[in-house]
Amino acid sequence: MSAVMVSKKVLRKWEKLPGKNTFCCDGRVMMARQKGVFYLTLFLIVGTCALFFAFECPYLAVHLSPAIPVFAIILFFFVMATLLRTSFSDPGVLPRALPDEATFIEMEIEAANGNVPAGQRPPPRIRNVQINNQIVKLKYCYTCKIFRPPRASHCGICDNCVERFDHHCPWVGNCVGKRNYRYFYLFTLSLSLLTIYIFTFDIVHVVLRSVDSGFVNTLKDTPGTVLEVVVCFFTLWSVVGLTGFHTYLVSLNQTTNEDIKGSWSGKNRVQNPYSHRNIMKNCCEVLCGPMHPSALDRRGELVELPLAPVPIPASKNNKENPQTTKATAPLISNEHTPDDVKSSIAPELEGGVEVMPSPLENKHPPSEPPTPPPAEPAETTVEPDGAF
Amino acid sequence: MRPRSGLLIQDTIQSGSRRTFNMAETHSLQDMRQQAAIASKVFVQRDYSTGTTCQFQMKFLPELENRIDKQQFEETVRTLNNLYAEAEKIGGKSYLEGCLACLTAYTIFLCMETHYEKVLKKIAKYIQEQNDKIYAPRGMLITDPIERGLRVIEITIYEDRIGGNGR
Numbered sequence: 001m002s003a004v005m006v007s008k009k010v011l012r013k014w015e016k017l018p019g020k021n022t023f024c025c026d027g028r029v030m031m032a033r034q035k036g037v038f039y040l041t042l043f044l045i046v047g048t049c050a051l052f053f054a055f056e057c058p059y060l061a062v063h064l065s066p067a068i069p070v071f072a073i074i075l076f077f078f079v080m081a082t083l084l085r086t087s088f089s090d091p092g093v094l095p096r097a098l099p100d101e102a103t104f105i106e107m108e109i110e111a112a113n114g115n116v117p118a119g120q121r122p123p124p125r126i127r128n129v130q131i132n133n134q135i136v137k138l139k140y141c142y143t144c145k146i147f148r149p150p151r152a153s154h155c156g157i158c159d160n161c162v163e164r165f166d167h168h169c170p171w172v173g174n175c176v177g178k179r180n181y182r183y184f185y186l187f188t189l190s191l192s193l194l195t196i197y198i199f200t201f202d203i204v205h206v207v208l209r210s211v212d213s214g215f216v217n218t219l220k221d222t223p224g225t226v227l228e229v230v231v232c233f234f235t236l237w238s239v240v241g242l243t244g245f246h247t248y249l250v251s252l253n254q255t256t257n258e259d260i261k262g263s264w265s266g267k268n269r270v271q272n273p274y275s276h277r278n279i280m281k282n283c284c285e286v287l288c289g290p291m292h293p294s295a296l297d298r299r300g301e302l303v304e305l306p307l308a309p310v311p312i313p314a315s316k317n318n319k320e321n322p323q324t325t326k327a328t329a330p331l332i333s334n335e336h337t338p339d340d341v342k343s344s345i346a347p348e349l350e351g352g353v354e355v356m357p358s359p360l361e362n363k364h365p366p367s368e369p370p371t372p373p374p375a376e377p378a379e380t381t382v383e384p385d386g387a388f
Numbered sequence: 389m390r391p392r393s394g395l396l397i398q399d400t401i402q403s404g405s406r407r408t409f410n411m412a413e414t415h416s417l418q419d420m421r422q423q424a425a426i427a428s429k430v431f432v433q434r435d436y437s438t439g440t441t442c443q444f445q446m447k448f449l450p451e452l453e454n455r456i457d458k459q460q461f462e463e464t465v466r467t468l469n470n471l472y473a474e475a476e477k478i479g480g481k482s483y484l485e486g487c488l489a490c491l492t493a494y495t496i497f498l499c500m501e502t503h504y505e506k507v508l509k510k511i512a513k514y515i516q517e518q519n520d521k522i523y524a525p526r527g528m529l530i531t532d533p534i535e536r537g538l539r540v541i542e543i544t545i546y547e548d549r550i551g552g553n554g555r
């Protein structure tokens with residue numbers, strides 16, 4: 001009596017993941033929702049390189065050296081590979097807590113806070129840990145229902161907690177975090193090199209040609225050069241600057257997020273506990289460290305299995321529909337206060353299953369005929385009817 | 389509290405995806421999952437005292453007291469910690485892997501597994517083994533931490549079929 005497995009379509013986990021990501025190629029590709037600027041990046045890079053190969057390379061290969069286009073191709077390939085790798089990979093998203101874990105954490109928090117007199121706000125949910133003789137505060141994420149590991153942060157655009165969160169980059173259309181930071185850094189570095197390379201050889205090309213036919217005629221013969229020079233000029237300042245900034249961050253083993261917030265700025269004798277105090281070591285760790293796997297098993301299959309009776313309080317409403325249910329953390333928007341969160345989590349104490357109206361608007365809708373009753377809006381999914 | 393029937397979607401990991409499982413052994417564990425009722429779940433938290441490397445706390449949780457030996461539990465957690473430390477070790481081998489990958493613009497991972505992934509397979513096997521030999525006979529199951537984002541080790545405690553002494 002499967003409502004999910006209809007004909008040959010296999011339901012994969014990415015289709016039910018919370019958060020505001022888009023997935024392509026059956027879960028192999030993971031990006032943010034807004035991809036417009038990413039397409040612009042692609043267009044600029046591919047377009048400028050195409051113009052370079054069309055206008056500059058024939059002349060320079062003959063008059064200077066055939067190695068010039070070859071090296072340009074290698075650089076271009078490297079830029080594209082790192083860009084696509086940055087954009088398409090999981091930045092290090094932390095899966096949200098399942099209901100059991102969320103409840104467990106809630107109970108721990110309550111035990112720690114003791115009795116809060118009515119009318120008073122409960123104290124903020126913070127855990128202190130000591131890392132390398134530094135007290136680091138771990139904050140609780142109301143969306144993901146977890147205490148964020150050190151250096152993790154919640155991205156509002158993608159609606160996920162990301163480990164070692166650096167920043168959300170619209171140019172690559174994805175968050176930059178633990179898993180894809182090195183690709184991002186190599187992308188900015190190689191793009192800087194490519195921009196400088198193209199810019200230099202544009203100038204060389206124009207100079208060489210002007211010697212023969214004059215400056216104005218050269219520009220008329222190769223109009224693409226003008227366009228390239230303009231694009232490269234503006235790109236140079238931004239990308240080279242960005243590369244310099246990230247080189248500085250890498251040498252200190254800091255993230256953009258920490259830099260902006262001034263977490264380790266030195267006030268109150270606070271120092272970066274993650275730094276090895278050695279530039280080479282920091283660079284090696286960030287760029288050549290282990291390649292962490294994705295915690296989201298995007299391509300794993302979601303399979304239904306009939307479950308033997310589970311001791312859960314009777315639920316009238318849920319019995320009606322043979323819906324696909326899944327034990328997963330309900331989506332509760334950030335505006336909810338801790339009390340709302342608590343009251344909505346409590347019914348799921350028994351590891352009960354709940355209907356989850358996954359944000360289907362940006363994913364392929366699974367071919368299940370009966371959709372869960374409280375389908376959209378995907379604000380809250382919990383039915384507060386005390387069922388479980 | 390009346391039992392209710394319903395559907396539960398369970399994660400099945402198929403070959404071809406990231407992790408593989410021994411299907412025969414999984415079957416017996418799945419039988420247990422299907423027949424026994426979940427009494428409670430405990431979560432072994434991460435230990436951040438050494439930084440962001442993946443280590444779990446060795447604290448013996450009270451719910452496990454009458455189920456398993458403290459030493460046994462600590463041994464399991466210690467071995468897992470060692471395995472994760474091995475996966476995340478920064479040294480000559482990881483540098484070599486990183487540089488080689490960089491030179492090939494990371495295309496080499498289309499045909500090769502990373503060191504971390506290899507160790508994760510070892511960890512999955514170890515957990516399977518521990519479940520079969522030690523935890524399942526005592527009515528418990530350990531969930532691989534990677535399925536919880538390496539945040540917690542989730543130990544599911546099942547009700548005693550004989551006693552039915554639940555929570």
